[in-house]
Amino acid sequence: MKDFQYIDIANRIELMINNDTYPLGEKLPSLRVISEHFGVSVGTSLKAYGLLIDKGLLAAREKSGYVALRKSVGQTPQPMASTATPAVREISVSSIFSKMPVDAGPYPPGFLSFFNASLETHMIPFNAVRRSLQKASRDLTGTHLQYESTLGNQLLREQIARLSFYWNGSLSANDILITNGTLEALNLCLRAVTQPGDTVVVGSPCYYGILQSLEQLQLKVIELPCDPTDGILISQLKYILSTFDIAACLFISNFNNPNGVSFSDEKKKWIAEMAHQRQLPVIEDDVYGELYFGPSRPTTIKTYDKQGWVMLCSSFSKTVASGYRIGWSAPGRFLEKVSQLKATTNVATATVLQLSLADLLTTGTYQRHLRKLRPLLHKQMLLTSQYITQYFPAGIKISQPEGGMVLWVELPERVDALSLQHLALEHAINIAPGPLFSSTGGYRHYIRISCNKQWNRQVEQAIRKLGQLISSF
Amino acid sequence: MKDFQYIDIANRIELMINNDTYPLGEKLPSLRVISEHFGVSVGTSLKAYGLLIDKGLLAAREKSGYVALRKSVGQTPQPMASTATPAVREISVSSIFSKMPVDAGPYPPGFLSFFNASLETHMIPFNAVRRSLQKASRDLTGTHLQYESTLGNQLLREQIARLSFYWNGSLSANDILITNGTLEALNLCLRAVTQPGDTVVVGSPCYYGILQSLEQLQLKVIELPCDPTDGILISQLKYILSTFDIAACLFISNFNNPNGVSFSDEKKKWIAEMAHQRQLPVIEDDVYGELYFGPSRPTTIKTYDKQGWVMLCSSFSKTVASGYRIGWSAPGRFLEKVSQLKATTNVATATVLQLSLADLLTTGTYQRHLRKLRPLLHKQMLLTSQYITQYFPAGIKISQPEGGMVLWVELPERVDALSLQHLALEHAINIAPGPLFSSTGGYRHYIRISCNKQWNRQVEQAIRKLGQLISSF
Numbered sequence: 001m002k003d004f005q006y007i008d009i010a011n012r013i014e015l016m017i018n019n020d021t022y023p024l025g026e027k028l029p030s031l032r033v034i035s036e037h038f039g040v041s042v043g044t045s046l047k048a049y050g051l052l053i054d055k056g057l058l059a060a061r062e063k064s065g066y067v068a069l070r071k072s073v074g075q076t077p078q079p080m081a082s083t084a085t086p087a088v089r090e091i092s093v094s095s096i097f098s099k100m101p102v103d104a105g106p107y108p109p110g111f112l113s114f115f116n117a118s119l120e121t122h123m124i125p126f127n128a129v130r131r132s133l134q135k136a137s138r139d140l141t142g143t144h145l146q147y148e149s150t151l152g153n154q155l156l157r158e159q160i161a162r163l164s165f166y167w168n169g170s171l172s173a174n175d176i177l178i179t180n181g182t183l184e185a186l187n188l189c190l191r192a193v194t195q196p197g198d199t200v201v202v203g204s205p206c207y208y209g210i211l212q213s214l215e216q217l218q219l220k221v222i223e224l225p226c227d228p229t230d231g232i233l234i235s236q237l238k239y240i241l242s243t244f245d246i247a248a249c250l251f252i253s254n255f256n257n258p259n260g261v262s263f264s265d266e267k268k269k270w271i272a273e274m275a276h277q278r279q280l281p282v283i284e285d286d287v288y289g290e291l292y293f294g295p296s297r298p299t300t301i302k303t304y305d306k307q308g309w310v311m312l313c314s315s316f317s318k319t320v321a322s323g324y325r326i327g328w329s330a331p332g333r334f335l336e337k338v339s340q341l342k343a344t345t346n347v348a349t350a351t352v353l354q355l356s357l358a359d360l361l362t363t364g365t366y367q368r369h370l371r372k373l374r375p376l377l378h379k380q381m382l383l384t385s386q387y388i389t390q391y392f393p394a395g396i397k398i399s400q401p402e403g404g405m406v407l408w409v410e411l412p413e414r415v416d417a418l419s420l421q422h423l424a425l426e427h428a429i430n431i432a433p434g435p436l437f438s439s440t441g442g443y444r445h446y447i448r449i450s451c452n453k454q455w456n457r458q459v460e461q462a463i464r465k466l467g468q469l470i471s472s473f
Numbered sequence: 474m475k476d477f478q479y480i481d482i483a484n485r486i487e488l489m490i491n492n493d494t495y496p497l498g499e500k501l502p503s504l505r506v507i508s509e510h511f512g513v514s515v516g517t518s519l520k521a522y523g524l525l526i527d528k529g530l531l532a533a534r535e536k537s538g539y540v541a542l543r544k545s546v547g548q549t550p551q552p553m554a555s556t557a558t559p560a561v562r563e564i565s566v567s568s569i570f571s572k573m574p575v576d577a578g579p580y581p582p583g584f585l586s587f588f589n590a591s592l593e594t595h596m597i598p599f600n601a602v603r604r605s606l607q608k609a610s611r612d613l614t615g616t617h618l619q620y621e622s623t624l625g626n627q628l629l630r631e632q633i634a635r636l637s638f639y640w641n642g643s644l645s646a647n648d649i650l651i652t653n654g655t656l657e658a659l660n661l662c663l664r665a666v667t668q669p670g671d672t673v674v675v676g677s678p679c680y681y682g683i684l685q686s687l688e689q690l691q692l693k694v695i696e697l698p699c700d701p702t703d704g705i706l707i708s709q710l711k712y713i714l715s716t717f718d719i720a721a722c723l724f725i726s727n728f729n730n731p732n733g734v735s736f737s738d739e740k741k742k743w744i745a746e747m748a749h750q751r752q753l754p755v756i757e758d759d760v761y762g763e764l765y766f767g768p769s770r771p772t773t774i775k776t777y778d779k780q781g782w783v784m785l786c787s788s789f790s791k792t793v794a795s796g797y798r799i800g801w802s803a804p805g806r807f808l809e810k811v812s813q814l815k816a817t818t819n820v821a822t823a824t825v826l827q828l829s830l831a832d833l834l835t836t837g838t839y840q841r842h843l844r845k846l847r848p849l850l851h852k853q854m855l856l857t858s859q860y861i862t863q864y865f866p867a868g869i870k871i872s873q874p875e876g877g878m879v880l881w882v883e884l885p886e887r888v889d890a891l892s893l894q895h896l897a898l899e900h901a902i903n904i905a906p907g908p909l910f911s912s913t914g915g916y917r918h919y920i921r922i923s924c925n926k927q928w929n930r931q932v933e934q935a936i937r938k939l940g941q942l943i944s945s946f
Contacts, residue, residue: 059725094813102617121615130613142594145602145794180653184819191689196669212817216664321618325823340567344685345818346657350798352606352821 006047009038013048017057017068024386025379028058056400061375062295070382072402076389078228078346079259079397079410079446082204086240088221091215091439093208100433101422112462113430117257117406118322122454123376125369128322128360136355144351148341152178152328153354158216159361160328165296167289175330177339178349182287183323185313185452187213190248192337193281193311194219198247200373200430201240203232204406205372205446207257210250210285221439222246226256228399231263234270241278248281254298255288258437258448259408260401267301274302279309281334287327290370292403293378308332309447316357318405319370325349327358381451387460388449391467407449415473416447423469429462480518482511486521490530490541498852498858500882501531501539512599529873534766536850539852542855543873549862552732552870552883552919556694557677557715557911564688564912566681573894585935586903587922590730590879591795593926596849598842601833602794609828617824623816625651625801626827632834633801639770640762648803650812651822655760658786658802660686661818663721665810666693666754666784671720674713676705678881678910678919683723685757695719696910699729701872702738707743714751721754727771731910731921732881733874733881738772745777752782754807758890759787760800765876766851781805789830790842791878798822799830817841854924861922864940880922888918888946896942902935 014021028035030378034045048068052058058069150155157173179185194200198219202210204223214221222240224232232251240246251271253263263271275282284301292298302312311334315327326349331338342348360366383405385398395412411417417433424431432450434443453459489495502510507518522539524883525531531542600876624630630646637644652658667673669691675683687694695713697705705724713719724744726736736744748755757774765771775785784807788800799822804811815821833839858871858880870883884890897904905923907916926932 014706024705087753116620118620121619124615124618126613126618129618130610133610133613135602137610140599140603140606142597142599145796146594147589147795150797180819180822183817187818196691204659209817210821212813216814216817218669257682305892312588322620322820323618323824325621325819325821340685341689344682344689344799346653346800348793349653349683350823351796352826375715 005038006039006044009034009040009045009048010051012054014057018071022068024068024070024305025375025383026068028068030065035089038467058291060295063371063455067355067375067378070385076396076398078400079408080228080231080283082225082259086224086236086243088199088220088222088244089439090220091211092441093211093436093439094215096418096435096441097208105358108428111428111430112453112458114453114462115430115432116452117404117448117450118317118452120452121471123373123452124321124340125360125365128173128365128369129356132356132359132365133352135201135359136352139355140352142356148348148351148354150339150348151176153350153351155360156326156354156361157328159358163361167300168303169300171330175332175335177329177335177342178329178354179315179327179329179342180346180349181214181317181327182285182313182315182324183209183327184308185315185327186210186250186283186285187217187330188338188341189281189283189311189313189329190217190219190250191333191341192215192334194247196451201237203251203256203261205258205434205443207252207285208432208436211437211439219247223439226259226261228261229260231256231261231267234267241274241280246280248283249275250283250285250287251301252288254286255291255401255404257288257404258406258432260399260404262298262402263265263301268299268301269304271301272306272310274307275309276307281309281311283313284298285313285319286312288404289314290319291374291377291405293374295404298403304329305332308334311338319373320357320360324353324357326353371425377451380453380455381405383455384449384451384453384463388467391464393471405451407451409447409449411445411447411470412446412473415470417444417447420447420469420473424466427465427469429465431466478511478513479517479524482507482513482521483524486525486823487530489546495541495910497541497543497855498848500543503538529588529696532766533768536844540851541849544859549858549869549871551701551873552881553614553701555677555698557915559695559696559709559716560695561672561693561695561717562912563693564684565914566684566909566912569891569908569914570681570685570724571676576704581901584901584903585926585931587926587935588903588905589925590921590923591790591925593925593927596788596846596925597794598833600839601838601842602829605829605832605838608832609825612828613825616826621821621824621827623812623821624649625822626824626831628831629799629834630801630826631923632831636834640773641776642773648805648808650799650802650804650808650815651827652788652802652815653798653819653822654790654800655758655786655788655855656682656686658788659683659723659756659758660690661811661814662754662756662784662786662802662804662876663687663690663692663723663805664814665804665807666756667720672717674710674719675728676734677723677780678731678916680725680758681905681909684912692720696912699732699734701732702730704734704740707740714747714753718917719753721756722748723758724755724774725758725761726774728764728847728874728877730761730877731879731905733872733879735771735875736774741772741774742777745776745779745783748778748782749780754782754784756784756786759785760791761877762787763792764847764850764878766847767875771876775803776803781807784811792846793830793833793839797826797830799826852923853926853928854878854880856928857922857924857926857936860936861940864937866940866944878924880924882920882922884918884920884943885946886918890917890920890942891919891943895944896945900938900942902938904939
């Protein structure tokens with residue numbers, strides 16, 4: 001009988017999570033406390049927590065024990081696999097955007113925007129950034145005010161190369177080119193391997209910034225359906241590659257924006273090998289990779305890249321501050337071409353900001369900040385998800401990302417997300433409507449909700465108001 | 474008799490300039506000193522200096538009196554009008570560049586590069602920049618670390634708008650978009666008004682960075698011959714516009730890089746009116762406009778633009794520090810399209826550097842720095858020109874720019890500039906060979922010499938060595 005005691009313990013804990021005794025995102029009692037309280041061995045406590053982990057209700061977190069993830073009651077299902085039909089399409093996101101109210105901030109008091117997927121002020125390591133900027137400007141030399149090398153500052157490139165250790169990569173400083181943010185990195189990579197009129201394969205739904213860039217570069221897309229648990233459907237990708245003339249693939253492999261989907265290691269490996277076999281450039285956007293909620297950094301497609309066909313892009317916009325505008329690319333065998341394009345686009349990236357960022361990395365401030373940021377984001381996401389479940393009408397579906405900072409919400413089919421946005425704006429609330437995330441204006445009844453808000457009564461009220469507006473359709 | 478005394482005085486001064494009693498770039502005696510010394514009225518002294526100004530031997534300079542410009546003996550003629558044949562051409566500057574040794578700095582000790590047209594350390598307002606950066610990072614708020622508006626920082630745009638007063642323009646902050654340097658501004662403007670395969674008219678010779686950008690954007694060029702005194706030949710431009718299908722013009726209207734030529738006000742006005750009449754976008758690169766040696770800021774083509782067909786681009790790379798990477802564009806009627814392209818290329822430019830630059834402008838530090846920088850550049854240019862005349866073989870021709878920081882030197886026809894560069898590098902000297910400045914590899918016996926060096930014995934020796942190498946052909 002005692003063998004099953006761990007199940008009783010697990011049930012007790014589950015009940016307490018459902019009751020909000022242990023609110024979502026909060027630390028649970030340690031294994032030692034559980035053992036003492038129930039008079040069982042630490043092994044039994046471990047089995048109890050293991051059971052709850054298997055159910056997806058809690059997570060073990062590096063150095064800070066166990067954390068409540070979600071409730072087992074009122075659990076909202078995830079959106080289905082996306083169902084894009086494989087066809088070459090022109091992109092017309094700009095026309096949707098041009099009809100959309102601009103959401104650039106700063107916002108009037110009382111305005112609540114769930115639109116932008118960027119760190120709000122309370123999540124930025126503000127004092128550390130300021131200190132590092134002051135240090136960088138104090139230590140400035142005349143050389144720092146002349147043209148930086150096109151590849152970027154050597155110190156920063158060395159630090160970025162070291163980060164590759166965590167995703168089982170082995171970059172060196174010489175593999176890396178610094179850019180003004182991820183989008184510039186993606187643009188340079190796209191320009192390096194495509195011609196206007198070419199077709200690029202992307203995952204669906206796809207971040208609107210990528211779609212807009214593709215549109216401006218006069219590229220066409222094929223959108224690839226995604227499985228919510230492990231990413232793009234390989235069978236579909238195989239079909240597309242054998243049917244269409246494809247110039248490149250562009251994937252967000254970890255915590256896809258907007259639907260939070262991550263590719264399994266097997267898929268990442270398969271894609272890297274396919275890229276080599278077909279000599280097909282794969283551009284990988286890993287801008288959310290560092291914002292994992294699990295115990296360890298996910299790998300990348302680049303992890304499995306042996307021959308330089310994978311062009312990895314990322315930045316510090318989602319981890320440190322979007323205003324830094326410092327990104328990078330490790331474009332493999334295309335480094336020289338990407339570097340040429342960088343030189344003729346804006347010569348190089350400003351040195352001062354690179355020095356400041358290199359300082360944050362060298363001193364370990366960056367890693368310490370991330371160790372605080374990840375659980376904070378996770379908690380905000382769990383709370384947002386919980387309140388959406390509570391206030392939105394029944395039948396909706398919510399993504400369950402293991403990282404990043406956005407939720408993808410499938411609304412009842414009768415709801416038009418673009419109309420919803422207009423309605424919401426009248427109540428000083430903004431959301432990102434689904435049609436932004438497709439070349440065809442699809443995802444009409446989907447919205448993306450950013451979880452970058454410090455949770456308070458006003459945020460809860462805004463979610464509640466959104467729920468009312470949705471019910472009014 | 475006394476009426477002609479001013480001629481005697483002028484002759485005496487001229488002799489003393491030729492004798493190096495008053496070295497080039499140095500201040501001459503004030504009008505009061507001349508009057509007292511020769512026992513004449515200030516009016517007579519003024520007439521004497523007026524005569525020398527007419528001969529081009531000296532210049533009146535704002536607040537600092539009169540300065541020796543050049544000698545009347547051994548005067549080197551200017552290069553002839555450039556003679557590009559009007560034809561649509563593909564650009565192949567990259568292939569020349571790829572065979573060329575990289576000149577990115579930092580240089581080994583003893584290495585002397587006349588290649589880059591950028592401010593060397595002694596010309597950068599280093600302490601002011603450092604102070605403004607420290608101030609900007611001290612005053613930083615959380616908002617500054619989030620995405621800047623795509624148009625750029627409002628404070629900086631207001632300051633740039635005010636600068637337009639000096640070139641008889643009337644920009645407002647809302648006309649301006651901040652970029653990462655001039656080249657990014659030019660790229661965005663080109664992308665806004667052209668399609669790959671289109672043809673763009675440029676002045677010849679043309680800055681290689683522009684040719685490379687055009688090449689990467691898959692644009693073709695027609696190179697337009699230039700008169701050394703007042704810029705592109707209008708008759709040729711008329712012929713080209715009526716013969717070929719042109720998508721845009723791109724001109725450096727002031728102190729063209731490399732040949733230093735400026736357009737007359739009449740030409741600027743004609744071009745602005747032509748742009749309107751033909752509804753043809755004219756992209757204007759005015760990156761050297763602030764570096765005038767004369768008494769006042771030259772106008773721009775934009776000065777005469779009433780209908781928004783002129784897209785003005787500039788930056789602070791040549792005036793404050795190239796490492797800032799802050800440029801701007803006032804793209805007239807194409808602002809929305811340019812702004813869309815900026816958003817999809819790298820979202821926005823980093824805020825901190827914009828704040829620092831806005832501070833330099835607001836406090837007047839920028840203008841004070843320029844008042845020192847202009848005569849310094851002028852002096853360096855005059856000295857470089859003088860020593861080139863002294864050490865290079867007879868028969869060469871040197872440009873006489875009224876601003877900027879480069880000299881364009883026509884060598885004897887037997888000299889191959891690309892071979893000369895290789896020879897020079899063996900002696901730790903670099904120069905920019907003429908073929909970089911044409912789509913067809915023309916200007917084979919031309920070189921561009923940057924005058925950004927603090928004059929010293931080593932620089933003189935390098936010019937002398939170059940002269941020897943040229944004679945060896």
